[in-house]
Amino acid sequence: MSNPKVQAVFFDIDGTLLGLKSKAIPDSTLEALALLKMQGIKIIVSTGRSYEHAQFLASYGFDGFITFNGSYCVDNVGKPFFRHTIDIDDIRLLHNHLHTIDNFPVGVMTTEGSFISDITDDVTAIFKLLKLEVPRPQPFADALETEVLQLNLFIDEDKEAHLINKVLKNCESSRWCPEFIDVNARGISKQIGMEQFFARFGLSAARTMAFGDGGNDIQMLRTAGIGVAMANAGDNVKAVADYVTDTTEDHGIWNALKHYGVI
Known part of the structure; x- marks a missing residue:
């Protein structure tokens, strides 16, 4: 049964959507993304990569992209709506x-x-x-x-x-x-990127989930109502997470979404 509280889910790419070993998105994750979309839950990429290196994911129906760790946010058709440059x-x-x-x-x-x-x-x-x-x-x-x-x-x-x-x-x-x-x-993080999408879609932080594995995901996991660390995450990342799931290849995203009743 779905969890009616979740409005949006944010996903890191490397080590999260893409397996560290396989460098691919597992079928279980693709099915989970489709189920989230069917429920009207927003799915948003949140990465340290450039949009150029993340836009291959656009075909999976993502509702937007946080890129450069929150410095550059892009909508679902590739149009930027937020950017913050270095001094x-x-x-x-x-x-x-x-x-x-x-x-x-x-x-x-x-x-x-x-x-x-x-x-x-x-x-x-x-x-x-x-x-x-x-x-x-x-x-x-x-x-x-x-x-x-x-x-x-x-x-x-x-x-x-x-x-x-x-x-x-x-x-x-x-x-x-x-x-x-x-x-x-300074002050830019994936949290800042999330806040751009909160405002854009009228989301409540408490009603979001986020998945990540790296040091640049810490603020994102803290900001989300439910922060999920992948099994391959460092101890500093796991320490701030609400839940530690399996690796990407071991269906970590699917398993965590099932654990919380989102899918």
């Missing part, structure tokens, strides 16, 4: 850091598309693992001439702490992949 002063400071102190690959997501400052073996390996096309190589200096929605810094945790505290002072970071961090304007 140009932070871009200048990072450019100076890369030029004079420590150079490492930086992915740059702009309102016009994405590029990366350097393609190393690590960069190639992670994009192959995610089954994504490596962005075009382009000097980081080009970021000074455009609006930047998100950065991907290929650095370890020690460098992350220094850069966020000393260089990217108007930004904050999240990590859903060991090899790099997502950097967004």
